[in-house]
Amino acid sequence: MSVIEVKHVTKDYGQGRGIFDVSFEIKKGEVFGFLGPNGAGKTTTIRHLMGFIQPDEGELYINGKDTWKSTALIKHDVGYLPGELAFPDYMTGDQFIEFMAEERHISDMSRTEELKKLFELDTSEEIKEMSLGDKRKLAVVTAFMHNPNVLILDEPTSGLDPVMQERFIEFILNEKADGKTILLSSHIFSEVDATCDRIAIIKDGMVVSMIEADQLKRNTHKAFKIEFSSFEDYEKFLGKTAFAIPVKRPNQNQVKMNLTDEKMQQLFTELSEVNVNFISEIKFTLEDYFMDFYDRKKSVSDGEENLQYGIY
Numbered sequence: 001m002s003v004i005e006v007k008h009v010t011k012d013y014g015q016g017r018g019i020f021d022v023s024f025e026i027k028k029g030e031v032f033g034f035l036g037p038n039g040a041g042k043t044t045t046i047r048h049l050m051g052f053i054q055p056d057e058g059e060l061y062i063n064g065k066d067t068w069k070s071t072a073l074i075k076h077d078v079g080y081l082p083g084e085l086a087f088p089d090y091m092t093g094d095q096f097i098e099f100m101a102e103e104r105h106i107s108d109m110s111r112t113e114e115l116k117k118l119f120e121l122d123t124s125e126e127i128k129e130m131s132l133g134d135k136r137k138l139a140v141v142t143a144f145m146h147n148p149n150v151l152i153l154d155e156p157t158s159g160l161d162p163v164m165q166e167r168f169i170e171f172i173l174n175e176k177a178d179g180k181t182i183l184l185s186s187h188i189f190s191e192v193d194a195t196c197d198r199i200a201i202i203k204d205g206m207v208v209s210m211i212e213a214d215q216l217k218r219n220t221h222k223a224f225k226i227e228f229s230s231f232e233d234y235e236k237f238l239g240k241t242a243f244a245i246p247v248k249r250p251n252q253n254q255v256k257m258n259l260t261d262e263k264m265q266q267l268f269t270e271l272s273e274v275n276v277n278f279i280s281e282i283k284f285t286l287e288d289y290f291m292d293f294y295d296r297k298k299s300v301s302d303g304e305e306n307l308q309y310g311i312y
């Protein structure tokens, strides 16, 4: 059974703003990445999941409970790390932790202590004196101190330095190994790449793509750049090749093309008849894939937009 279910959720704020017919499911033990440009609708979707907002249409469930109708129960199951942090400024970190422990009826503080140690957090300071990074760490400790089975993380590492970002990734991977179900909204590709099993891309309030992270890694379709030794070689290759060549750069005697592993031998046979300066693989990353959705109008030259890197 899916732990998180988002079913045809629409919240229309007018003028094209909001989320529209958003659907996805997250299975137990899965880390699901939610990527999208600013204003795409990530936070709105997450706030619906937390039961803070009632959808105009559609339903959302966590562990089978309707998130709007069972907000209090949801809080018990879920560790939520909001994108924008709000704390009572007059408290110290310790007082806030104590307050949250009482709220959650936690008496055994061993997990809280472990989290404080993991993230090297000094909780004796007044919250208003804390750096943004320390406030983020305090939010992490208090969001997960009750050891929830479901983690909902909205831009969790913003404000953390690279060492702590790395530590947060380790934390997510450990939680995943423990069977937790995790929704991670992020702008940081390396973080999503390192942790997520599946990734949804949201744009203008709509889910425009859903991919398995492995699909990117195991992609047998590859893109190559080839530079010929002379314009004659370039022309000779183009005149004879059986491959479709989406990118041609006559000024540089270069082509770019897609290829599956099985067709590699055929390419080398064709290239043996001409002189080549180099052939290089164009590495395809999650970032490339995302950027394609991020701005379809980005400037492309020589038909480069046709290079789809085999992701269909």
Ligand SMILES: Nc1ncnc2c1ncn2[C@@H]1O[C@H](COP(=O)(O)OP(=O)(O)OP(=O)(O)O)[C@@H](O)[C@H]1O
Binding pocket: 013, 017, 018, 019, 036, 037, 038, 039, 040, 041, 042, 043, 044, 045, 083
């Ligand atoms: N309460 C609201 N009233 C009106 N419009 C809203 C409201 N909340 C969000 N929106 C609009 O809905 C759209 C989606 O916003 P949302 O905050 O969900 O985006 P996001 O993907 O989380 O972006 P970011 O990466 O910048 O945090 C935006 O156009 C935003 O202005």
